[in-house]
Amino acid sequence: MGTSSRLLRYVESRKNLTGSVCGLAGVGITLTGAAGGLWPLVVGGLYAAGALIAPPERPDTPHFPGxxxxxxxxxxxxxxxxxxxxxxxxxxxxxxxxxxxxxxxxxxxxxxxxxxxxxxxxxxxxxxxxxxxxxxxxxxxxxxxxxxxxxxxxxxxxxxxxxxxxxxxxxxxxxxxxxxxxxxxxxxxxxxxxxx
Known part of the structure; x- marks a missing residue:
C-alpha cells in the first residue's frame, strides 16, 4: 500500500474526522478570544483529543453467500x-x-x-x-x-x-x-x- 493511499485512508478515517471537528471547536474558541496567544496549542490539543477519543476503525465484515x-x-x-x-x-x-x-x-x-x-x-x-x-x-x-x-x-x-x-x-x-x-x-x- 502506497503512501498516498495510506494518507487518503487517514484523511477519511474516524480519528481524523473527529479530530477535525474538535479542532474546529478550538478555532471557534480562538475566534472568541478565549485562547489568546496559545491558540495553536488549543486547536492542536483539541484535534489530538478528538483523534484519541474517536472509535477505532473496524474492518469490513466478510461477505458470505446468502x-x-x-x-x-x-x-x-x-x-x-x-x-x-x-x-x-x-x-x-x-x-x-x-x-x-x-x-x-x-x-x-x-x-x-x-x-x-x-x-x-x-x-x-x-x-x-x-x-x-x-x-x-x-x-x-x-x-x-x-x-x-x-x-x-x-x-x-x-x-x-x-x-x-x-x-x-x-x-x-x-x-x-x-x-x-x-x-x-x-x-x-x-x-x-x-x-x-
Whole structure:
C-alpha cells in the first residue's frame, strides 16, 4: 500500500474526522478570544483529543453467500452431477433408486422451498459428496470385483447407500410438508377468527 493511499485512508478515517471537528471547536474558541496567544496549542490539543477519543476503525465484515446464492451454486453443482450420473452404467435396481433420489433432490432445490441452513447443508453434502462418492466407489469396486468371485456384490452397497441418502432427503421433504401444513392451519384459523 502506497503512501498516498495510506494518507487518503487517514484523511477519511474516524480519528481524523473527529479530530477535525474538535479542532474546529478550538478555532471557534480562538475566534472568541478565549485562547489568546496559545491558540495553536488549543486547536492542536483539541484535534489530538478528538483523534484519541474517536472509535477505532473496524474492518469490513466478510461477505458470505446468502441462501439464494448458496441455492444457485448448489443447483449448478446438481446439474453437473446429473451429467455425470447420466454417463455412468448402473444396474437397473440401483438406477431406479438413484432416479428416485435425484428426483427428490431436484424438487427440493426448486426456488422457494429450502431456506433452512441445516437442510441446505444436508442437500449440499448429498450433491457434492455423498452421491458422487457412492456411485464412483461402486464403479471402481465393480471393476475390481471381477478378480474376486464370490465377494459381496458392490451394487448391494450402492443400493443401501442410496436408500440412506433417500431417507435423509425425505426427512427434509417431510419437514417442509409439515411446515406448510402448519402454515395452512394457522391461516385457516386466522380467517375463521377474523370474522366478517
Amino acid at each position: 441462501t439464494g446464492e448458496q441455492l444457485d451454486a448448489l443447483r449448478a453443482d446438481f446439474a453437473a452431477l446429473r451429467e455425470y450420473l447420466a454417463e455412468v452404467e448402473l444396474p437397473s435396481a440401483a438406477r431406479e433408486k438413484l432416479t428416485g433420489l435425484t428426483t427428490l433432490v431436484e424438487a427440493l432445490l426448486e426456488p422457494g422451498w429450502v431456506s433452512d441452513p441445516e437442510h441446505l447443508h444436508v442437500l449440499g453434502r448429498a450433491v457434492r459428496q455423498d452421491i458422487p462418492e457412492a456411485v464412483d466407489t461402486f464403479v471402481r469396486t465393480r471393476w475390481w470385483s471381477r478378480f474376486t468371485p464370490g465377494a459381496e456384490p458392490p451394487e448391494q452397497h450402492l443400493e443401501r447407500q442410496l436408500s440412506v441418502l433417500h431417507e435423509e432427503t425425505s426427512d427434509i421433504a417431510d419437514a417442509l410438508r409439515q411446515a406448510e401444513a402448519i402454515r395452512q392451519e394457522i391461516h385457516t384459523r386466522y380467517l375463521e377468527e377474523r370474522g366478517p
